[in-house]
Amino acid sequence: MYTCSKTYSDIPFAHRQHKHEGHCSFIHGHNWSFKFTFGCKALNDKGFVVDFGELKFIKRWLDDKFDHAYVYNERDFESEALLIAFPKLFKACKVECCSAEGLAKQTFDFVAPLLKQHHGDRVQLLSVEILEDSKNTAEYRP
Numbered sequence: 001m002y003t004c005s006k007t008y009s010d011i012p013f014a015h016r017q018h019k020h021e022g023h024c025s026f027i028h029g030h031n032w033s034f035k036f037t038f039g040c041k042a043l044n045d046k047g048f049v050v051d052f053g054e055l056k057f058i059k060r061w062l063d064d065k066f067d068h069a070y071v072y073n074e075r076d077f078e079s080e081a082l083l084i085a086f087p088k089l090f091k092a093c094k095v096e097c098c099s100a101e102g103l104a105k106q107t108f109d110f111v112a113p114l115l116k117q118h119h120g121d122r123v124q125l126l127s128v129e130i131l132e133d134s135k136n137t138a139e140y141r142p
Contacts, residue, residue, distance in 0.1 A: 001039045001040070004037070004038055006035070006055055007033055008062055009033040011032045011066050011067055012029060013093070014027050014030075014071065017073075017098070030132045032131065032133075033134075034128065035128070036125060037129070039123070039124050044122070049123060050119060054118065057114055066093060069090075070090040073098050099138070100130040103130050103138075104129065107130070112124075127141040
């Protein structure tokens with residue numbers, strides 16, 4: 001199998017871990033990076049797993065969803081109340097789980113079908129790795 005990776009770096013957004021006992025329960029931000037690893041059995045006619053220029057739909061989705069957003073868990077009722085009280089202060093992004101691990105899986109689950117729409121069955125998304133700043137990483141592979 002051939003593989004290649006594409007990384008989209010320095011996407012700033014905030015989150016909070018509402019169930020955390022420490023400082024991560026407060027709203028805080030990171031510069032996040034998303035690394036996508038693709039695989040195929042046969043290269044395309046250009047000799048690529050995937051032409052990175054044909055992945056602009058991923059960058060658009062990342063920017064639309066996460067860039068300068070406040071990402072929070074769907075069961076974080078304090079964040080819900082804050083966003084209702086101050087709707088114009090935040091670009092809100094409610095997700096199932098806003099940890100790096102949760103975001104890796106949710107991103108994979110959203111991007112994999114988009115990749116199939118754009119590239120058919122020849123290329124598969126193998127994994128999504130999330131980097132919080134440059135210090136912490138989490139990866140999801142089905």
